[in-house]
Amino acid sequence: MRQKxxxxxxxxxxxxxxxxxxxxxxxxxxxxxxxxxxxxxxxNTSWKNVEKAIKALKEKNLLDPLKLYNLKEDPLAKTIKxxxxxxxxxxxxxNFIYFLFEHYQGxxxxxxxxxxxxxxxxxxxxxxIGPETADSILLYAGGKPIFVVDAYTKxxxxxxxxxxxxxxxxxxxxxxxxxxxxxxxxxxxxxxxxVYIGKHFCKRIPDCxxxxxxxx
DNA sequence: GACCAGGCACATC
DNA sequence: GATGTGCATGGT
Numbered sequence: 001m002r003q004k005x006x007x008x009x010x011x012x013x014x015x016x017x018x019x020x021x022x023x024x025x026x027x028x029x030x031x032x033x034x035x036x037x038x039x040x041x042x043x044n045t046s047w048k049n050v051e052k053a054i055k056a057l058k059e060k061n062l063l064d065p066l067k068l069y070n071l072k073e074d075p076l077a078k079t080i081k082x083x084x085x086x087x088x089x090x091x092x093x094x095n096f097i098y099f100l101f102e103h104y105q106g107x108x109x110x111x112x113x114x115x116x117x118x119x120x121x122x123x124x125x126x127x128x129i130g131p132e133t134a135d136s137i138l139l140y141a142g143g144k145p146i147f148v149v150d151a152y153t154k155x156x157x158x159x160x161x162x163x164x165x166x167x168x169x170x171x172x173x174x175x176x177x178x179x180x181x182x183x184x185x186x187x188x189x190x191x192x193x194x195v196y197i198g199k200h201f202c203k204r205i206p207d208c209x210x211x212x213x214x215x216x
Numbered sequence: 217g218a219c220c221a222g223g224c225a226c227a228t229c
Numbered sequence: 230g231a232t233g234t235g236c237a238t239g240g241t
Contacts, residue, residue: 043223049239050222084238088224130224150222166231195222204220 007179009162013216014186017193020212024192027140029054032108034063035141039133040092041083052082065106068097092128099126112142120146131169139191145182148191149173152198159202160216 029035034054041050056079057063062071077090097106103122104110111119116138123134135148149172157163163172180186201211208214 039222042221044221044236045223045238046221046240048221049237052239082238084221085223085236086238088236092224128224132223136222148222152222191222198222 003179006175010176010179013160013213014190014193016216017197017212018189021193021196023189024196026188026192027136029140031063032112032141033065036096036108036137037063037093039136039140040096040128041080041089043085043089043092043133045084049083053080056080056082065097065100065108068093069101069106088128092126095126095128099123108141112144116144116146119144131173135173139184139187143184145184145187147173147176147180147187149176150191150195150198152202153191153194156194156197156202156213159206160213 027035027038029038037057038050038054041053054063060079062068062076062079068076073087073090073094076093077086080086080089080093083089099122100106100108100111114122119142120134120138123129123137124131129137132148132150135146138144138146139148149169154163154167154172157167157172157175158165163175176187176190197211197213201207201213
């Protein structure tokens with residue numbers, strides 16, 4: 001498909017999803033820091049289980065960079081137990097916190113004052129932060145124009161014959177970044193709408209008949 | 217009781 | 230570089 005057609009197609013899908021489903025108001029969270037912690041906790045995990053973990057952190061008054069800096073890994077793991085993979089996620093949160101203090105004196109604001117791509121490269125060097133987590137942090141916590149790709153995005157695009165089964169993260173991301181305006185608001189909604197479609201229609205056993213993307 | 221969920225790192229070939 | 234596996238809880 002030529003560039004212009006691709007771009008038209010992607011805009012068409014977005015408009016269909018937005019008009020039939022409406023704004024998703026993502027990311028649920030009271031602060032950029034909460035969004036970052038949520039992004040790590042939701043790795044291969046249902047959001048319901050993540051919400052419980054975040055609630056537990058709030059109840060212990062631990063949802064704060066310095067508090068987490070001073071908290072040992074073991075009590076952190078116990079607190080986020082409901083999110084699954086709790087030992088490894090406790091490590092990943094601590095890795096991010098150490099990064100935040102090492103480079104930005106623990107300030108989320110200072111971190112996000114960095115330019116998009118240099119910051120993305122730095123985030124990706126943290127053990128436990130991969131492309132989806134990094135991009136979620138950049139877009140939903142930092143308000144930066146980057147397109148987030150996830151398992152739902154890939155599944156939906158494969159089923160609509162827009163990408164091949166072997167397409168990797170950066171190929172899928174480039175499809176959107178190179179064919180759409182770098183519009184933060186749209187990137188925010190677009191990914192959230194894909195998650196909605198993935199959860200409700202484009203499941204392992206898909207429900208294509210009532211799916212808003214039917215025919216696209 | 218199997219299967220899945222808003223990934224990632226690491227081992228092995 | 231591609232493919233497989235461990236990490237773990239809670240909902241359907």
